Amino acid sequence: ALPEIRTLTLTYALAGADCIDVAADPAVIAAAKSGLDAAERTAKADQRSGYRRPWLMVSMSAGEDPHFRKAEFDPAICPKDCPRPCEKICPVEAIEFAADFAGVRRDRCYGCGRCLPVCPWGLIAAHSYPTPIDAVAQQVLSQVDALEIHTHVGEHAAFKDLWQTLQPWVGNLQIISISCPDGEGLINYLKDLQQIMKVPESAPGKDLKASAIALKTKSHHVIWQTDGRP
DSSP states (O other): OHHHHHHHHHHHHHHTOSEEEEESOHHHHHHHHHHHHHHHHHHHHTTOTTOOOOEEEEEEESSSOGGGEEEEOOGGGSOTTOOOHHHHHOTTOOEEEOSSOEEEOTTTOOOOOTHHHHOTTOOOEEEEOOOOHHHHHHHHGGGOSEEEEEOOTTOHHHHHHHHHHHHHHHTTOSEEEEEOOOOTTHHHHHHHHHHHHTOOSOOTTOOTTSSOOEEEOSSOEEEEEOSSOO
16 A cells, blocks of 8 residues: 555645645655655656645544554354455455455555445454554654644543643644544533643634634644534
């Protein structure tokens, strides 16, 4: 999948994307940066005026992180007459039914979830295999420009722990995006996050109910994604 990530990054960069969001994985980040470098060389060779290198963003979650989940199932209980749609739909060929191996190759699976709904017997599940956030932060946040944090209403403790872990790198980021789906108590929860992050309560002429709000802080902007379906 890494060559595809490089190609997609290059394509979106040349198409004018402002920010490209990838998983917080060192190999994925390296592939994306290679694509950004290639796009910059292409833009210079073509003498494109106004080209700006997109920011590179990584996503993390407060609490269980879907970015670190893997598909999992027991191939021994799969019906022998199953057409194996899971094998066909996997974009990185992580699911195999070969003589020497059957199941999910975890080193290839990146948790896209496409195989879960297509299994006729409902035998595939997604399990999280999180890397300690402090290790992830140390490896990747010094290499990127932006961060997206996924959270849900009520995850105060998890968000606070994550935010404290990220503190050494936050000041170097251009953008921080807080992604939170709609739910009861959303506005109060976002205000609590403001206190944790010490972000000003409102920007002139803006309302926390807006789908995205950029608030200027000392060293970066914060975008609140509250569109109900981040």
